[in-house]
Amino acid sequence: MIRTPTKSFAEALTERKLWGSAAAYLVIGFGLIEAAEIVVPRLLLPGRAVDVLLAALFFGFPIAMAWRWIVAGKSKPSTMNQVGPLVSFCSIAALCLWLGVRALKPTLTSSEETxxxxxxxxxxxxxxxxxxxxxxxxxxxxxxxxxxxxxxxxxxxxxxxxxxxxxxxxxxxxxxxxxxxxxxxxxxxxxxxxxxxxxxxxxxxxxxxxxxxxxxxxxxxxxxxxxxxxxxxxxxxxxxxxxxxxxxxxxxxxxxxxxxxxxxxxxxxxxxxxxxxxxxx
Structure with missing residues (x-):
């Protein structure tokens, strides 16, 4: 009987290429922000459009990383303690949620006013x-x-x-x-x-x-x-x-x-x- 190899959480992150995926997401995301800073004034769009885009990037980060983890795990199965991935994902999701809400805060505040x-x-x-x-x-x-x-x-x-x-x-x-x-x-x-x-x-x-x-x-x-x-x-x-x-x-x-x-x-x-x-x- 072939046993699925046991790996540490750090080894699994490297094997499933999450470090590279995270770096690529951040580079592309903040590239979009820089582009929006230029395009929004030129098109006379509301300045809060940049805030909405930034919040969307924060909200999407844990989703993208979870998707990459699941897809890569199917092609390279391994056993590990599930506490590490769960705690890490919850921490990252909570941080991204907080950052996304902070990015939207000026928009939310102004929309509450008449x-x-x-x-x-x-x-x-x-x-x-x-x-x-x-x-x-x-x-x-x-x-x-x-x-x-x-x-x-x-x-x-x-x-x-x-x-x-x-x-x-x-x-x-x-x-x-x-x-x-x-x-x-x-x-x-x-x-x-x-x-x-x-x-x-x-x-x-x-x-x-x-x-x-x-x-x-x-x-x-x-x-x-x-x-x-x-x-x-x-x-x-x-x-x-x-x-x-x-x-x-x-x-x-x-x-x-x-x-x-x-x-x-x-x-x-x-x-x-x-x-x-x-x-x-």
Whole structure:
């Protein structure tokens, strides 16, 4: 009578090639995540699509490993103590379940809120290459607003992106949305030439003189210089509408890190600034 060989759990893992299967799953999975980070902004899909994909990968990992274990076990049968595989599988499944739920947490939290109860933040910038800060963003034909939308993904807000330029004329439509905050590029209405006063920006803000909308204007300039330019630009509006400048904040990237929206130094500070303006604890 031929006896089935007895193997340790570690030997069975190696024989059934689970180490290689796990490595391949992780490489492919996180490759998909990287691809989604590029494709989602370009297709203007909801930023939470990346979270859903990440959660699906976590949930699928123990299923894929269990399937590989069973299939390989049929072709290479062996006897072993079943406690090791059972405990290991339960531990991995529990960890993956926890990670998957954590990945979905921002989506689950926001879905529990009534959309009308969440503050609306409109992110406005241009597709023109001269206005886009990062090469990675230009490569996928996205805007700074697309990147910032992902930066603010986990905040309890509604996010809306608006592509602007010299021919843009949706001022009244944006006013009708009654946004709580407009995050806008100081030079977003410009093309190559970034010099001179931003009269188009001034005209846009003039639509909101009787609203309670806040503005956060960002630029690659030093913040003190940007503040001075914005104050001068809106000085006549402030005279006829006292208190307007109190609702206009500025963000100079050079004060916090490199002039890039791919740096945690600038993105984390921007997120904090948005939370302060909206009163999010």
């Amino acid at each position: 959309p009308g109860e969440l503050p609306l933040v409109i992110l406005m910038d241009s597709h023109h290459p001269a206005r886009v800060y990062d090469e990675e963003t230009r490569a996928v034909n996205a805007t700074n607003a697309d990147v910032l939308s992902d930066v603010l993904l986990d905040l309890p807000i509604r996010r809306q992106r608006e592509s602007i330029g010299p021919d843009w004329h949706r001022d009244e439509e944006i006013l009708q949305f009654n946004p709580d905050l407009v995050v806008i590029h100081y030079s977003g209405f410009r093309l190559e030439d970034g010099s001179g006063p931003r009269e188009r920006l001034r005209l846009f803000i003039s639509f909101f003189v009787e609203a309670d909308t806040w503005f956060l204007i960002y630029s690659r300039a030093v913040e003190s210089e940007l503040r001075s330019n914005v104050d001068a630009l809106l000085s006549d509006l402030e005279q006829t509408n006292p208190g307007l400048l109190g609702r206009v904040s500025v963000f100079g990237l050079l004060d916090y890190g490199p002039p890039s929206w791919r740096s945690p130094l600038t993105t984390n500070t921007m997120k904090l600034r948005v939370k302060e303006i909206l009163g999010i604890l």
